[in-house]
Amino acid sequence: MKVLFVVSECVPFVKSGGLADVAGSLPRELKKLGTDVRVVLPKYSAISEEFRNKTNKIVEFNVQVGWRSQYCGIEQAEYDGVTYYFIDNEYYFKRGRLYGEFDDGERFAFFNRAVLESLANIDFYPDVLHCHDWHAGFIPFLLRTEYYKRPGYGFIKTVFTIHNLQFQGIFPAEIVWNLLGIHSHYFNEDQLEFYGNTNFMKAALIAADKITTVSPTYMEEIQTPYFGEKLDGILRMRQSDLAGILNGIDDEIYNPVTDEFLKSTFSSKDHRQRKHNKLDIQRFVGFPENEKVPLIAVISRLTKQKGVELIKGVFHEMMATGVQFIVLGTGDHEFEGFFREMAHYYPRQCKAIIGFDEGLAHRIYAGADLFLMPSKFEPCGLSQMIAMRYGAVPIVRETGGLNDTVQSYNEATGEGNGFSFKNFNAHDMLYTIERAIRFYRDEDTWNRLVSKVMALDYSWSKSAYKYNQLYSDLASRSETHVF
Numbered sequence: 001m002k003v004l005f006v007v008s009e010c011v012p013f014v015k016s017g018g019l020a021d022v023a024g025s026l027p028r029e030l031k032k033l034g035t036d037v038r039v040v041l042p043k044y045s046a047i048s049e050e051f052r053n054k055t056n057k058i059v060e061f062n063v064q065v066g067w068r069s070q071y072c073g074i075e076q077a078e079y080d081g082v083t084y085y086f087i088d089n090e091y092y093f094k095r096g097r098l099y100g101e102f103d104d105g106e107r108f109a110f111f112n113r114a115v116l117e118s119l120a121n122i123d124f125y126p127d128v129l130h131c132h133d134w135h136a137g138f139i140p141f142l143l144r145t146e147y148y149k150r151p152g153y154g155f156i157k158t159v160f161t162i163h164n165l166q167f168q169g170i171f172p173a174e175i176v177w178n179l180l181g182i183h184s185h186y187f188n189e190d191q192l193e194f195y196g197n198t199n200f201m202k203a204a205l206i207a208a209d210k211i212t213t214v215s216p217t218y219m220e221e222i223q224t225p226y227f228g229e230k231l232d233g234i235l236r237m238r239q240s241d242l243a244g245i246l247n248g249i250d251d252e253i254y255n256p257v258t259d260e261f262l263k264s265t266f267s268s269k270d271h272r273q274r275k276h277n278k279l280d281i282q283r284f285v286g287f288p289e290n291e292k293v294p295l296i297a298v299i300s301r302l303t304k305q306k307g308v309e310l311i312k313g314v315f316h317e318m319m320a321t322g323v324q325f326i327v328l329g330t331g332d333h334e335f336e337g338f339f340r341e342m343a344h345y346y347p348r349q350c351k352a353i354i355g356f357d358e359g360l361a362h363r364i365y366a367g368a369d370l371f372l373m374p375s376k377f378e379p380c381g382l383s384q385m386i387a388m389r390y391g392a393v394p395i396v397r398e399t400g401g402l403n404d405t406v407q408s409y410n411e412a413t414g415e416g417n418g419f420s421f422k423n424f425n426a427h428d429m430l431y432t433i434e435r436a437i438r439f440y441r442d443e444d445t446w447n448r449l450v451s452k453v454m455a456l457d458y459s460w461s462k463s464a465y466k467y468n469q470l471y472s473d474l475a476s477r478s479e480t481h482v483f
Contacts, residue, residue, distance in 0.1 A: 302331025
């Protein structure tokens with residue numbers, strides 16, 4: 001089985017969000033199952049010199065982008081047993097950031113064409129092209145309308161994964177014919193037209209052989225108007241081709257038994273040393289060092305999607321419970337400013353660290369008692385899984401992957417691995433926090449809960465097996481559909 005991942009970012013080379021973590025971890029797990037899985041991504045200038053020096057150019061050719069013939073180099077590197085290909089074009093990818101440029105539509109139109117052109121040039125024809133998010137959205141469509149006619153391309157199947165439906169790659173209609181060279185007769189409501197524009201993600205949803213999402217609950221949610229971002233109709237139409245496969249975390253990177261960032265290592269079987277990490281992080285942020293005080297952490301983008309407005313709405317009531325609160329992240333200026341202000345107002349209870357530091361994040365996960373994640377929507381979420389791996393009990397809203405990974409604690413039966421609330425309501429969240437604090441003060445109950453959450457397996461092994469089955473089923477089909 002040969003699979004090519006097409007992604008716009010990938011750990012350890014370059015990262016802006018959770019997509020990079022998935023692209024870095026899942027191929028390694030699939031490799032363990034015997035799949036020949038490779039990854040292709042842009043060669044951004046943001047990739048460190050260390051990694052850039054380890055790539056070797058294997059081929060170069062030109063890619064047609066509208067009337068322009070653009071240079072494309074393919075560079076190759078091996079990392080952890082996986083082959084990576086880098087699409088090299090400095091005009092498009094030597095930028096200060098990965099996304100958010102004025103010409104993103106053209107940049108990723110080039111990337112989509114370049115990936116398809118590269119298959120023949122590197123002599124690697126996969127059984128399955130696994131395309132991730134809008135940046136690779138036109139690949140299934142171009143394959144089904146044009147490239148299937150070429151030798152080696154006809155039996156390639158496509159899987160498209162929606163990591164976040166909110167980001168779709170919507171650009172002016174002219175991209176279809178002026179940059180991608182697709183005939184304008186495809187620009188209609190049933191195919192590429194999207195409210196007068198073109199939409200990379202819509203192109204994938206109508207053309208991919210299989211569509212996956214990053215959690216079972218999110219798969220159901222995006223078929224409704226509330227979560228569907230105006231694509232719910234297409235998703236309902238493709239319902240039989242949808243699959244919800246929960247993301248995992250890298251249990252080697254996130255391992256409290258071996259984590260070098262921690263003051264003290266610990267395990268699910270013996271987490272008594274965990275308290276030293278709590279005292280360490282309290283000392284680091286300037287809080288009174290007291291292992292009895294509940295410490296709540298948020299490690300997140302500070303945006304409305306992440307439910308930060310709920311925290312803002314009841315923050316003073318939260319502080320009145322006597323908790324300590326640490327937030328690590330960046331995002332909207334409104335929320336960054338609010339947390340800075342609260343840190344000034346409650347210097348012994350609140351610390352706002354605006355930015356991101358991987359090592360510090362590990363220390364916070366290992367030191368916090370509770371991890372707060374009240375998202376408005378959450379396709380999967382990795383932070384709650386990482387928090388549990390380190391013994392921080394999650395408080396979440398019941399949406400997307402949070403609903404699939406956290407079940408509310410039931411004191412009558414002892415079932416559950418965290419605390420959750422359903423309505424997107426600040427006072428429902430506050431009540432849930434207060435409920436969690438009550439159980440925190442029962443030392444025996446809390447120790448059992450910490451042991452339980454740490455023992456859960458959210459590694460990639462189960463998910464990789466499901467993806468491998470999906471690839472095998474798809475590749476065994478002899479038929480291909482074209483437009």
